[in-house]
Amino acid sequence: MSRLDRSLIAGLPVFQGMTPADLDRVLQQARSLRIAKDQTVFEQEGDAHSFFLLLDGHVRVVKTTPDGQQVIVRYISPGELMGIAHALGRTTYPASAVAAVDCVVLAWPGNLWPDLAGSFPSFATGTYKTVGTRLQEAQARVVELATEQVEQRVAHALLRLVKQTGRKTEEGILIDFPISRQDIAEMTGTTLHTVSRLLTAWEEKGLVKSGRQKVTVVEPHRLFALAEGRADKG
Amino acid sequence: MSRLDRSLIAGLPVFQGMTPADLDRVLQQARSLRIAKDQTVFEQEGDAHSFFLLLDGHVRVVKTTPDGQQVIVRYISPGELMGIAHALGRTTYPASAVAAVDCVVLAWPGNLWPDLAGSFPSFATGTYKTVGTRLQEAQARVVELATEQVEQRVAHALLRLVKQTGRKTEEGILIDFPISRQDIAEMTGTTLHTVSRLLTAWEEKGLVKSGRQKVTVVEPHRLFALAEGRADKG
DNA sequence: CGCGCATTTGATGCCCGTCAACCTACGTGG
DNA sequence: CCACGTAGGTTGACGGGCATCAAATGCGCG
Missing domain, CATH: 2.60.120.10 (Jelly Rolls)
Structure with missing residues (x-):
């Protein structure tokens, strides 16, 4: 060695x-x-x-x-x-x-x-x-x-990962290791099904881009607004 | 001084x-x-x-x-x-x-x-x-x-309080300071209404005795079984 | 190229939060 | 000492947010 x-x-x-x-x-x-x-x-x-x-x-x-x-x-x-x-x-x-x-x-x-x-x-x-x-x-x-809904918890979890390990790409900020819907569910106390539904909804709104074991946050600011429970037009 | x-x-x-x-x-x-x-x-x-x-x-x-x-x-x-x-x-x-x-x-x-x-x-x-x-x-x-239902969380919270500050009385183990339904709700991420319903249900089963800002655990063992999600006959 | 895992998507239902009303115990002051 | 105000508690009705069950689809690796 x-x-x-x-x-x-x-x-x-x-x-x-x-x-x-x-x-x-x-x-x-x-x-x-x-x-x-x-x-x-x-x-x-x-x-x-x-x-x-x-x-x-x-x-x-x-x-x-x-x-x-x-x-x-x-x-x-x-x-x-x-x-x-x-x-x-x-x-x-x-x-x-x-x-x-x-x-x-x-x-x-x-x-x-x-x-x-x-x-x-x-x-x-x-x-x-x-x-x-x-x-x-x-x-x-x-x-x-104890206080937040699932949607806000998942948003917070993603933002934390982005801050901790985010890597800038041309599409947005990529979480820099393979992470599944199941993983995100286990971070937030929910199910992979709910995480999947949230991510597709967010993808339609242009907040994130995601694929197999891959999540890119496109608009951190709007995702943050969502995490804080503030309404989001769109 | x-x-x-x-x-x-x-x-x-x-x-x-x-x-x-x-x-x-x-x-x-x-x-x-x-x-x-x-x-x-x-x-x-x-x-x-x-x-x-x-x-x-x-x-x-x-x-x-x-x-x-x-x-x-x-x-x-x-x-x-x-x-x-x-x-x-x-x-x-x-x-x-x-x-x-x-x-x-x-x-x-x-x-x-x-x-x-x-x-x-x-x-x-x-x-x-x-x-x-x-x-x-x-x-x-x-x-x-992240993993337990409200009923289990409340049971665990009571057991923790009992262990930490329990005082033996003839009725069971009393939590040794005034504690409201609202307090218990804020410990467990639920509402005072749900806590109230749980306590009355448990009281009917003889697990606890409770009053205004007062909770006594009568049967810690059965409450523990409930906290662990094990079925409870009765 | 095909198998397996990750993901998506729909249908269903229930746990528990919310809204609402009422009740009860306690302490305070007349 | 009683009347009353208030904080704490109970209980019912209702419905929404998510878990659960189920099945189909697709991406990647071997």
């Missing part, structure tokens, strides 16, 4: 304020892994042996209920931490992580967490900041699910 | 591992406040001037949407921190906190947070642990809202 170069992780928020020497020490402890599309990085309920940093690709974090229903908790983008159960004092992963495309991740043994956090306070701080951000996002989603 | 005794906070998870001298130093920086029922401890969007520890009483944390709908994010019990926006790098509170009964709280100036966290690592750790716990709770609620 080739040596990991510190340029891979320098500049990431989590590693801000660390010296090149520190970065090298941290990297020495990490393994780099390739995860093929649809493979899992870690499994819900599984022993939290490691925590991870996504270097390249997109990962969806999924919670499965006892009766088999799935909820997509979030999508992870390059540069983000995942599987940080150890930082929360857990010994088991609360969700599964599945590669939405072929991915490259760094993995650290979980029992290294206290060590790393102790030696590199800025790393600990960065991690906790991530946790704090996710708490706020999760609570925002609770509010959304 | 009388001196604050360290016995008030010794033994709380957040202050575990701190010496009596440390506790005294932390307490010296705190003010003790009485908050009358229905008064707010802090306001959503307001400047995060302080963070708080609830010594006595019960506080509900409420998020209000732009169009005025309210969602109860959580209830705070004695010994818990609240308003820890600063620990998340926020300068403004993401929600409001309202006293459900007359309360006593400790308040620290928010700009003291980095100082305290630096001087007392176990305090910082305890706080982050709280944040981590709340993240997991929030994500569990997302799953609930």
Whole structure:
């Protein structure tokens, strides 16, 4: 396995304020892994042996209920931490992580967490900041699910994905990984049928363009108006 | 104002591992406040001037949407921190906190947070642990809202309250502060009407007893079965 | 080129939100 | 101490938003 170069992780928020020497020490402890599309990085309920940093690709974090229903908790983008159960004092992963495309991740043994956090306070701080951000996002989603109609929730979900991973194309802003109607349904607490109907309706209004596992937002502004529940002429 | 005794906070998870001298130093920086029922401890969007520890009483944390709908994010019990926006790098509170009964709280100036966290690592750790716990709770609620029917969500909400603040009475386990149908509706993303219908139905089945701003769970086990979606004979 | 998965689209029905009315307990003040 | 006002609660009627059931269509990969 080739040596990991510190340029891979320098500049990431989590590693801000660390010296090149520190970065090298941290990297020495990490393994780099390739995860093929649809493979899992870690499994819900599984022993939290490691925590991870996504270097390249997109990962969806999924919670499965006892009766088999799935909820997509979030999508992870390059540069983000995942599987940080150890930082929360857990010994088991609360969700599964599945590669939405072929991915490259760094993995650290979980029992290294206290060590790393102790030696590199800025790393600990960065991690906790991530946790704090996710708490706020999760609570925002609770509010959304509790107060909004399906149409608004789906619109918000798309806008979030666009902001997080949008890639500009000539047709609009494309969500930069394969995403199915089912996936969108699992993000918003609805069914693929309803998502399909919404997308075709929006396509007729010129708000989006979509295809097989592909969504492009053509008019983010009008979609946002819809997400906010404001009426939309047309 | 009388001196604050360290016995008030010794033994709380957040202050575990701190010496009596440390506790005294932390307490010296705190003010003790009485908050009358229905008064707010802090306001959503307001400047995060302080963070708080609830010594006595019960506080509900409420998020209000732009169009005025309210969602109860959580209830705070004695010994818990609240308003820890600063620990998340926020300068403004993401929600409001309202006293459900007359309360006593400790308040620290928010700009003291980095100082305290630096001087007392176990305090910082305890706080982050709280944040981590709340993240997991929030994500569990997302799953609930996305997958369960109203009846199951309300049942789960009651069981959570019972576990958190239940007081044993001869009739069953009483939720130990005034809570209205509207409150329960705002915890579960439904309406007071639906909550009312559910409670009367459950009362007829002998699962609960309820009155004005008062709910007693008579048969937690059967209510749990209902919450899990298992059929209930009777 | 054909099989499988993703998607579309229609029909049906029900959960639960909305609207409306009334009831009841509590506290307050005369 | 009772009368009354008000916030909280109950209950019925109605209908809409979506889930559910069902089936057809089409895109892509092997």
